[in-house]
Amino acid sequence: xxxxxxxxxxxxxxxxxxxxxxxxxxxxxxxxxxxxxxxxxxxxxxxxxxxxxxxxxxxxxxxxxxxxxxxxxxxxxxxxxxxxxxxxxxxxxxxxxxxxxxxxxxxxxxxxxxxxxxxxxxxxxxxxxxxxxxxxxxxxxxxxxxxxxxxxxxxxxxxxxxxxxxxxxxxxxxxxxxxxxxxxxxxxxxxxxxxxxxxxxxxxxxxxxxxxxxxxxxxxxxxxxxxxxxxxxxxxxxxxxxx
Amino acid sequence: xxxxxxxxxxxxxxxxxxxxxxxxxxxxxxxxxxxxxxxxxxxxxxxxxxxxxxxxxxxxxxxxxxxxxxxxxxxxxxxxxxxxxxxxxxxxxxxxxxxxxxxxxxxxxxxxxxxxxxxxxxxxxxxxxxxxxxxxxxxxxxxxxxxxxxxxxxxxxxxxxxxxxxxxxxxxxxxxxxxxxxxxxxxxxxxxxxxxxxxxxxxxxxxxxxxxxxxxxxxxxxxxxxxxxxxxxxxxxxxxxxx
Numbered sequence: 001x002x003x004x005x006x007x008x009x010x011x012x013x014x015x016x017x018x019x020x021x022x023x024x025x026x027x028x029x030x031x032x033x034x035x036x037x038x039x040x041x042x043x044x045x046x047x048x049x050x051x052x053x054x055x056x057x058x059x060x061x062x063x064x065x066x067x068x069x070x071x072x073x074x075x076x077x078x079x080x081x082x083x084x085x086x087x088x089x090x091x092x093x094x095x096x097x098x099x100x101x102x103x104x105x106x107x108x109x110x111x112x113x114x115x116x117x118x119x120x121x122x123x124x125x126x127x128x129x130x131x132x133x134x135x136x137x138x139x140x141x142x143x144x145x146x147x148x149x150x151x152x153x154x155x156x157x158x159x160x161x162x163x164x165x166x167x168x169x170x171x172x173x174x175x176x177x178x179x180x181x182x183x184x185x186x187x188x189x190x191x192x193x194x195x196x197x198x199x200x201x202x203x204x205x206x207x208x209x210x211x212x213x214x215x216x217x218x219x220x221x222x223x224x225x226x227x228x229x230x231x232x233x234x235x236x237x238x239x240x241x242x243x
Numbered sequence: 244x245x246x247x248x249x250x251x252x253x254x255x256x257x258x259x260x261x262x263x264x265x266x267x268x269x270x271x272x273x274x275x276x277x278x279x280x281x282x283x284x285x286x287x288x289x290x291x292x293x294x295x296x297x298x299x300x301x302x303x304x305x306x307x308x309x310x311x312x313x314x315x316x317x318x319x320x321x322x323x324x325x326x327x328x329x330x331x332x333x334x335x336x337x338x339x340x341x342x343x344x345x346x347x348x349x350x351x352x353x354x355x356x357x358x359x360x361x362x363x364x365x366x367x368x369x370x371x372x373x374x375x376x377x378x379x380x381x382x383x384x385x386x387x388x389x390x391x392x393x394x395x396x397x398x399x400x401x402x403x404x405x406x407x408x409x410x411x412x413x414x415x416x417x418x419x420x421x422x423x424x425x426x427x428x429x430x431x432x433x434x435x436x437x438x439x440x441x442x443x444x445x446x447x448x449x450x451x452x453x454x455x456x457x458x459x460x461x462x463x464x465x466x467x468x469x470x471x472x473x474x475x476x477x478x479x480x481x482x483x484x485x486x
Contacts, residue, residue, distance in 0.1 A: 045307065048295070052314065068292070068318050069322070075314070
């Protein structure tokens with residue numbers, strides 16, 4: 001794969017100023033967005049499953065109900081993305097399928113062993129995914145951007161997880177060390193699956209580093225990963241964990 | 244426990260003609276309805292968990308999405324019931340808790356080993372629960388009746404399950420024998436847990452057989468169970484299974 005030269009990146013296409021009808025005239029852009037929506041849709045469906053699974057570990061009935069409510073919110077996001085895929089004449093299952101294996105593998109390799117690990121995982125995973133999609137959304141056509149931002153609406157999980165995890169660490173400080181290691185492992189697995197997706201999905205990676213959408217080039221992708229990692233470190237500190 | 248004499252059952256209380264504000268003046272009626280809503284709420288939350296769990300067994304992504312949609316619908320039912328419990332000044336968790344063990348035990352003892360067993364279980368379980376609550380609802384005050392009937396709205400699971408199970412039996416008739424045994428086991432376990440609930444929950448069973456609500460007496464409860472069992476047999480026949 002050739003590395004695109006920064007000086008030739010068509011930063012002037014101004015995709016962000018276009019709507020979907022105009023922007024999707026470029027078949028490379030269209031394919032990239034369908035990839036992106038497919039990945040996001042499968043991610044939401046997997047998040048639904050993960051939260052429903054974590055609900056079983058909940059120590060109280062009201063914690064269980066909280067997690068079930070969040071799972072339900074993720075399902076509604078999934079349904080919005082699936083409906084958008086259908087609306088732009090993409091087959092939702094076909095769009096999601098390429099992302100099923102890396103996401104399933106990630107979840108299998110990071111199955112939480114208890115309630116707190118589940119909370120940390122959901123919090124870390126949602127936050128990183130959310131940071132990434134927000135960065136990408138800013139460079140997309142206006143219709144896709146609006147959809148992506150709307151499904152990234154906080155489902156209330158973050159503050160719930162932070163509160164529970166902080167309380168657990170206060171009650172037993174040793175828990176913090178174990179959860180810090182866990183968060184590091186999650187970040188490592190997430191990055192390794194993300195690399196796999198980038199290697200496998202030409203349309204998506206061409207958009208990310210090939211200048212199909214606005215203003216991305218290799219250097220900018222590097223800066224994006226730095227920003228996401230820094231935000232992760234700050235969140236871990238807020239949780240009372242050293243990242 | 245004394246068996247109430249049929250001739251003394253206060254069939255003339257006409258609870259069904261009253262609203263909650265009036266009917267709940269009787270503390271025995273109030274306690275019985277809170278029990279009923281607690282049982283139903285926990286049942287919906289457990290149904291959410293079970294369907295989300297079954298979604299993992301789905302053979303295709305679109306089957307998975309169908310089950311996740313049904314789980315989400317069950318969660319919304321749960322939220323309605325929980326909100327009603329709060330609205331009538333009952334603590335939702337306290338109202339649900341007595342039913343957690345029998346329902347969890349039922350689900351543990353009838354964990355489906357594959358996708359088809361999961362579908363049959365959800366279908367059989369939902370149908371029996373729905374028949375039971377419909378029978379009871381007809382005898383409740385107008386406000387509680389309306390709520391109970393609204394959360395029994397079909398979540399679309401029945402036709403989905405029937406279609407998939409029939410197709411599987413057509414493709415491989417041997418499957419029918421195994422699933423028929425499975426359905427019989429489910430019915431047996433459901434009845435045994437129901438008996439346990441009736442024995443443990445005085446308020447609820449007093450309503451069912453003690454004439455606190457309209458028109459129930461022991462003979463009528465017997466007829467109700469006969470109707471529910473007959474409906475089950477018919478549904479199994481429609482599925483292509485001998486009950």
